[in-house]
Amino acid sequence: MSVDLASLKGRLVVSCQAYPGEAMRDPRTMAQVAQAAVVGGAAAIRVQGIDDIRETAKVLDVPLIGLWKDGTTGVYITPTLRHALACAEAGADIVAIDATSRPRPDGSTFAQIVAGLKAEYPDVLVMADCGSLEDCVRAEAEGADIIGTTLAGYSGDREKTVGPDLELAREVIAACSRPVVVEGRVHTVEQAAAVMALGAHSVCVGTAITHPSTITGWFAAAVEGSALR
Numbered sequence: 287m288s289v290d291l292a293s294l295k296g297r298l299v300v301s302c303q304a305y306p307g308e309a310m311r312d313p314r315t316m317a318q319v320a321q322a323a324v325v326g327g328a329a330a331i332r333v334q335g336i337d338d339i340r341e342t343a344k345v346l347d348v349p350l351i352g353l354w355k356d357g358t359t360g361v362y363i364t365p366t367l368r369h370a371l372a373c374a375e376a377g378a379d380i381v382a383i384d385a386t387s388r389p390r391p392d393g394s395t396f397a398q399i400v401a402g403l404k405a406e407y408p409d410v411l412v413m414a415d416c417g418s419l420e421d422c423v424r425a426e427a428e429g430a431d432i433i434g435t436t437l438a439g440y441s442g443d444r445e446k447t448v449g450p451d452l453e454l455a456r457e458v459i460a461a462c463s464r465p466v467v468v469e470g471r472v473h474t475v476e477q478a479a480a481v482m483a484l485g486a487h488s489v490c491v492g493t494a495i496t497h498p499s500t501i502t503g504w505f506a507a508a509v510e511g512s513a514l515r
């Protein structure tokens with residue numbers, strides 16, 4: 287599917303990810319979670335891992351953002367062209383790629399991955415997962431179709447804010463002309479609305495919609511912290 291980014295304007299994107307060792311870490315389960323999110327109004331879905339991309343692509347009729355996390359430190363979100371090509375081959379309409387300037391395992395650059403992916407899959411779009419304003423501006427110049435604030439607070443460039451990094455969102459929206467998707471620690475509907483009011487193209491929510499253990503933990507802490515003795 288060739289994605290018209292206008293279809294995501296003013297809409298919610300939902301990230302459906304379960305982590306290694308978790309009970310929901312199963313491609314069929316993630317595809318079902320994705321289907322449920324679409325019923326609720328998600329205009330696009332973001333999934334991690336080749337099997338999850340393949341399984342989710344089978345059942346979705348909204349754009350699919352795919353990524354491949356390899357490792358847990360440094361550049362681990364779709365770190366090389368090999369990973370990006372595999373995401374596209376598995377059915378991702380948009381491939382999310384780490385767009386920070388940190389060294390990649392094979393010494394390649396974001397610009398080289400974008401060029402290599404587009405040479406092979408001209409219709410596939412690139413979402414740049416950025417951690418700073420500089421990343422966003424560079425990624426746009428290097429051919430990213432969507433600018434994401436995904437790595438704000440995770441790449442070492444910015445403090446990890448409680449909730450989304452609204453300051454970065456404001457600066458990126460002002461500086462970039464490509465659609466900006468604000469992603470990362472959007473945990474409440476109020477935060478999602480605040481991000482959109484800044485002028486974001488879309489907001490991407492993961493944990494607060496699709497990670498039951500974390501959501502349960504929030505409620506459990508509130509209940510236990512408020513219980514009368």
Ligand SMILES: CC(=O)N[C@H](C=O)[C@@H](O)[C@H](O)[C@H](O)COP(=O)(O)O
Nearest residue numbers: 301436440470471472491492493494
């Ligand atoms: C930093 C990193 O690796 N972020 C990942 C990117 O795909 C996911 O673990 C996040 O869940 C996703 O970005 C959505 O964010 P949140 O779950 O905070 O709504």
